[in-house]
Amino acid sequence: MQKRLLLLVMLLLVMTTSAMAQITTSGISGKVTSQGEDVIGATVTATHVPSGTVYRAVTNIDGRYTIQGMRVGGPYKVSVAYIGQKTKTFENVTLRLGETEDLSCSLQDDSKELQEVVVTGSAGVNATKTGAATSLSSKQIADMPSITHGIADVARLNPQLTTSNNGAMSFAGTSNRYNSFMIDGAANNDVFGLAADGANGGQAGAQPVSMETIEQIQVNVAPFDVRQGGFTGGAINAITKSGTNVFHGSVYGFGNNQNLIGSKYPLADGGYAPKYNKQQEYNAGITFGGPIIKDKLFFFANYEKTNKTYPNLYTLGSESSAVDAAKASDVLAKIADLAQRQGVNYPTALSTEDIYTRSDKGGLKLDWNINETNKATVRWSIVSASQLNNAGSRKALNGSSYAYPFKSVTNSFIAELQSRLSPSVANEARASYVRVRDKRDINGEYPSISVNNVGGGSVNLGIERSSMANRLDQDIYTLEDNLTWYKGNHTYTFGTHNELYKFTNLFIQDLFGSYTFKNYDAFKSYYEDYIAGTIDPAKSYLNQYRYGHANTDVTGDPRWEASFGAAQLSFYAQDKWDVSNNFQLTYGLRMDMPIIFDAPTANEPFNQYAETRGWNVKTNQKLSSTPLWSPRVGFRWDINHDHRFILRGGAGVFTGRIPFVWISNNYSNTGIQLSTYNSYKTNGLDLLLDPNAQEANASKLKATGSQTINVYDRHFKFAQNLRFNLGFDFNVLGINWTAEAIYSKTLNDILYQNLAYEQTGKTYGQVYGSAGAPVEDNRPLFAKTTNGTPFANIYKLSNTSKGYTVNLSLKAEKHFNFGLDLMASYTWTRSMSVNNGGSSVAESNWRFNYTYRNSNDPELGHSAYNVPHRLQASAYYHVSYGSKKEWQTTVGLIYQGRSGSPYTLYYYGDVNEDGANGNDLFFIPTDAQIDRMRFDETDFSANALTRAVFGDGFTAPKLTEDMQRQLMKYWIGHDSYMKNHRGEFYKRYADNLAFEHHFDVHFAQKYSFKVGGQMNSLELSFDIINVGNLLNKDWGHTHGDGFGVYYNPVNYQKNGHYQFTGGYATRDYSDYYSRWRGQLGLRYTF
The missing domain is CATH 2.60.40.10 (Immunoglobulins)
Known part of the structure; x- marks a missing residue:
């Protein structure tokens, strides 16, 4: 594969006459x-x-x-x-x-x-510009209220952008995985697709670049210039600063501690979250640039260090934890006893370590004016980061070994040459290499144990199942060249942009075994029977057991790595035609061609079996290198020739990448290199705490299948959409207005199916069990078709053309000569999809795609990125004073108001028997149907709902059947969506969490003075994020950290009975982001 990659690189270097993405x-x-x-x-x-x-x-x-x-x-x-x-x-x-x-x-x-x-x-x-775009200068970046000093804080000024708390960015209602992020022309988005914020280093909590080094940022949603591609969401393009003829730079530091973070915010179940007893965050660095040879050769260098720590609030018995402390302690004691009895060293200590994020960034940039017609740039940068992940949450007490440090190192190298070949011909050439090394640094080898429903949460010990063997190496090469020919009133562009990838991925889930108990009572029952020696082999104590391992007779390595190479080649041509002095037309054609160099391993028994079933798939099937065409046309009309009324827009096809982790699944899961076991039928299985003893359980599951197979349709295509944009920029009464409309129609998006399950033709007409009441909209039932074969699950990746987004926005801006700048905007979005692709694993992308009819042919529904309403406003005041205007004061206020994240309600259990536990959408019963439902007793845990129904101070050993009926009736009757949709299935992401309001403030005081004839300045700043929570502890709350949240209010029992587990989970707040945070800053600029 490496030889083919080298050959392709050499070929492109020879043949390239133009490239610029x-x-x-x-x-x-x-x-x-x-x-x-x-x-x-x-x-x-x-x-x-x-x-x-x-x-x-x-x-x-x-x-x-x-x-x-x-x-x-x-x-x-x-x-x-x-x-x-x-x-x-x-x-x-x-x-x-x-x-x-x-x-x-x-x-x-x-x-x-x-x-x-x-x-x-x-x-x-x-x-x-012709399409929807926003440009931001270094001054705007510096004045932005921010504590993270990240791209998302700055890019949020774009009306089409919605950001989540964890830094994920959704443009016009599309997936954050479909964005492009370039720094100086090199790909810096996480092309493998694992980081929530979509950038390299994101899994370690690092920003991909120091904001102190950024000269400008451009945010594009609908650019009709065919040079821009590689995305179907949005594109962020950042350019770093360069040296000049004057030595210049800055020394800066920003920081806070526990005294600059909110002490309280209300918990959904009553009371307030505790004050942080220890918290620290600092970000410090230096930049320096200047001439090496005046007017000829320049340099710019930087170094930045970031360190952030805050306490783990989710500890045993803490106010922030919803887990029952007494039962959790009992679980820990019993597991410790089991480990002793089995003669195994198994950790039962819970994670109490402070959560940390650390990073170091550095870089060097050289700019060389070779002569008036040739100019070159070379840049190197590095980001090294680590972060403690998975230490716990409000609904999870995690063991010290369950948490893990994530380490990431990214090196980037870029070289660029700008040439003017003649008065009418110019050329740009660029080459880059990005090297990314990521890994989860686990502490030991222990099976994973999860005990769910321990009060209001779970207890998780051992090594998290996806971290047992997890490392990723990425090498990304980019070759570009762009030739521009100016002829009359036409500007012709001919180009190519080529990205080449090499991935090596160690990923073996459940390598040490993973055990899940449905609730505390199930675990307690197992322990008591184990101690008594009365384990019932016909009884399923466990809710789920999973185990995976490399087949060393094939791989020769128990930690086998999947490796493959790929490329995306792009060629395009464009004409920008100045039809008249006030009308410009741009039209062009772009071709993108994804190439996968290596074929996965052939699994001949599976291939033969698939042929008998008529599936037309093979494990060793490569994607066909099919050209994907993107025609585009855009226009700009200066109606009155005075730049006061401009109508612009266009239409075109956009082709993006997909996360290559979805392709990597097919190399890891051929059924040859790895064996996997995943069973909900766990009778006869033991809780084995020795990671090397898991074959004893696996041997009992051979009949259910040991191979998880991932395949894709041979003609699977990368993401594409057809996007229309119409914008109107106008100035009325000194106010600059922008009205924008964007419509995107899905051409190619992802569709996952599990071929091991098919519909039986029967329906589960009695949703509430044998004694329940039939409903009109019956849920189809599934049956496994691969019994008797080694194929446990067969996940197929193909395309769907279902889906669309609509985005309407209106923005107003006004500048006053006395230093005041105002901006306000409103955006309305509707986003519909079939599958949100929220996971890196094929199983999860299929399993957690909530549906009520057919999990292999899911209905069109709201996407996880559907945030219907977004308001934003900003006010900045800049004033200079003093005898020489040496004092400057800046005050900035930003308001962000938006609909909460979309959410879904589902059953915990497998209602339609498709083998997936927890992907069946909740049915909203009427009061009469609730009266006919059968409920099994469940643990009582006081919360806002129980207080609303039974009053303060109410307690009980268990929630009885009648009590659960009362709670469910009250909960449904007081929910704005459900009370109007009783007798229906809950549609996927049909409702949004509560509307959120956030205000951020930036204060800066600068003093300027001359040193050696050159102007220097010293600036003191103070930023407050979520200032509303500072004014009132009941303001400024936010729900969840990402897009698309989900809750299971009801457990579905195999006997057709139910357990109502709670209904006010949608009121849970994000701890850190619901508090106000302040940060002091000091910057010396010279």
């Missing part, structure tokens, strides 16, 4: 006239003042000029000169990333003397 520069263009006539041969000179970098162009036969490949930012001085005309000069021009500023002008005739006409100010209002 993500844009790293800016440009200027315009038309030069004099007395209504086109000026031919006028010289346009643009000088980047800080570095002395010069760019030149000459107007063509139509009086037009274009300069591309220019440094982002500024200020620039641009002059237009022609013999016999007054020279016209634009000063303090600032260029936006990825945009071409229109600097058209009319020269005045003056034959007596040459004079200069100077225009001061930025040309930003003339940017020539």
Whole structure:
């Protein structure tokens, strides 16, 4: 495979004439006239003042000029000169990333003397964007209220973007896994698809880049420039700072402790969460840049260190934990006793260690002005991070070994060459290499034990099942080149963007065995029978048992790794046509072709079996390298020729990547290298605490199948959608307005099926058991079709074209000359999908795709990213004062209000017998149906619902059948969605958690002074996140940390009976994010 990869790289280097997927520069263009006539041969000179970098162009036969490949930012001085005309000069021009500023002008005739006409100010209002996009400068980044100092905090100003607490970003209602994130043109999003925030280092809690090094960020949702691709969600493109002719830099530090974080917020079950007794966070660094050779060679370097610790609040008996402390203690004692009796060293200590996140970032960038027509850039950066994960939650007490440090190191190397080959031809070439090394650093080898429903949560010990053998190496190469030809009023672009990947993934779930008990009583029953020597082999004490191992006779290695190579090649052509002075049309065609170099291992018995079933799949089937075409067209119409009323938009196809972990599943699960056992029928199985003794249980499960097979449709295609955008930018009464409409229709998205189960043709018409009441919408039943074969589950990945998103937004901005800037926006979103792809594992993507009809053909429903309403507003006030204006004060306020995360209600149990425990949507019964339901007694735990129904102080040893009926009736009758949908199934993500309001504040006081003739400054800042919670402990709460949450209010019993486990889980708050947080900062700039 490596030889083929090298051959392809060499071939691309030879054949490439153009390539540019993500844009790293800016440009200027315009038309030069004099007395209504086109000026031919006028010289346009643009000088980047800080570095002395010069760019030149000459107007063509139509009086037009274009300069591309220019440094982002500024200020620039641009002059237009022609013999016999007054020279016209634009000063303090600032260029936006990825945009071409229109600097058209009319020269005045003056034959007596040459004079200069100077225009001061930025040309930003003339940017020539056609689609929905937002550009953010380093000043905006610095003034943003932030504690994480991350991309999501800055990018949230885009109206189409919704962010979750864990940093995940959803653009216009699409999955965060379908985004693209580039830094200086190199892919820095997690292309394998494991990090919630979508960036390299995200699993270790690290930001992919120091925000102090960012010059500009561009956020794109619907760019109709065919050069931009690799996403069907949104694209974030960041450019780092460069050196100049003046030595400059900064030293900075930001930090807080437990005194700058909220002490209280209300718990859903009553009372308040405790104050953090220990918490610390700091972020400190240095940047330094300057000339190596004046006007010629420059450098910029940085180093940043981040350290964050906060206490683990979810400890035994703590106020924040919903787990019953007495029962949890009993579980720990009994497991310790079992370990002693089995002669095994098994850890039963709970995690109490402080949660930490640590990272180090560094980088060096060189810019070389080779001559006026060639400019080169080279950059290296590193991010090394570690974070303690899985230490516990409100509903989980986790053992000290169950938590694990996650370690991640990312190195990036980029080289770029900008060339002007002739007055009408320019070229950009770029190559990059990104090296990512991630691993879960576990502490020992122990089976996983989970005891659920211990009061209001679970107790989890041993090693978490997905961490037992988990490491990932990624090597990502990018080759790009972009050729631009300016001819008349046309700008032609021919390009290619090529990404090549190599993945090595160690991932063996349940290597030491995983045991799940349904509740405390089931575990207690097992322990008592074990001690008494009366274990009943016909009784299922366990709810689930899982075990996986490498077949060493095949692999030769018990820690076998899946490895494969892939590529995504892109070629495109485009014409940007200035039809007239006020109308621009852009149209082009892009072709993306995914390639998988290596075939998974052939499993001939399975392949033969699949052929007899007519499934048309094989384990060794490679994806076909099918070209995916993306035609696009965009326009921009300056209606009155004055940039006050601009209508823009377009239509086009966007092709993205998919997380390569979904492809990796097929290499790990051929049924040859790994054997896996997953059984809910656990009678006769023992709780074996020795990780090397699991074969004793596995041998009893041979008949149920030991092979989990992952296959994909041969013609499976990467994600694609058809996107339409219409925008209107206008200025009325000095207010800049933007109205935006985006509609995206799914062309290719994911569909998972389990071929081992098929519908029987029967329906579960009596949803509540044999004595229950039939309902109109019967739930189809499934049956396993692979009994008697070694194939336990067969997960197939294919495509669906079902799904769409609609996004409407309106934004208003106003600048006042006395230093006040105001902004407000409203966004409405509807997002519909078949599968959200929320997991990295095929089993979970199928199993947790909640449905009520057919888990192999799921219905279209709301997506996990459907956040219908979003409001945001900002107010910034900047003022300078003092005799020399040496004092500057900045005050900023940002408001974010939005619908809560979508949520789903489901049964805990397998209602439709499709082999999946917990993917069946909840049926909302009427009061009459509740009266006919049968409930088994369950543990009592006081909460807000029991207090609402039975009053404060009520307690009972158990929740009786009648008590559960009362609780369910009250809960349904007081829920705004369910009370209007009784007698129906709960639709997937049909409702959203409570609306959230958050206010963030930024204060900064700067003092500027000269040192050696150069301006220096010292700035003190204070940021407060969620300031509402500071003003009132009952304000500013947030629910959950990610998109798409789910709750199981009812346990489904095999005897057709139920247990109502609670209904107010949707009121649970995120602990850390529901508190106000403050941070002090000090920055010295020189």
